Amino acid sequence: AQSVTQLDSQVPVFEEAPVELRCNYSSSVSVYLFWYVQYPNQGLQLLLKYLSGSTLVESINGFEAEFNKSQTSFHLRKPSVHISDTAEYFCAVSHNQGGKLIFGQGTELSVKP
């Protein structure tokens, strides 16, 4: 069975500091990996995804994540965060495209001035 663990429930950080949100998964088959962001009172939005190819994937707003198969991880990083990055971040896996997503518990990123 697949599962996703987000190791930190809350991550407070100061503006312009780097941040890493950790995600580990377990699966006996190949997976597709995703990071979603949920701003207050809004729906989930896809931030970035790994389907195949390069293990480093990037989003348009400066986030990146690296698929590490040996460590079964897909950590999300940003070198310099903004106040507007404050949100809940969810890591998810799927074992086929269009199939169900299995989500982690979420990490609340709080960026302080």
Place this chain on the structure above:
Amino acid sequence: EAGVVQSPRYKIIEKKQPVAFWCNPISGHNTLYWYRQNLGQGPELLIRYENEEAVDDSQLPKDRFSAERLKGVDSTLKIQPAELGDSAVYLCASSCRDCVSNNEQFFGPGTRLTVL
């Protein structure tokens, strides 16, 4: 392009009452999903439709939950009777297999249900 539409956005009911949620997916999206998100947790799939066919309903509590997508477009999720533990946010998502978005799931804003 309009996103996934859900209504109502909020619903407060007493236990044992029925409740229904409605979802209209993005136009042309053949796959529709219902997820439940409990407080402080990630969403969990309840049911997935390919057009009008439910292809994965293994997580749907069938004693009290039902869903339909009769014409393969919009969908309704019903709970009857509701229990206190059903308080959660119910999320609808849709995806398109043959589109540029390549099976990316787009989520609606959700319906926040409170059962008193």
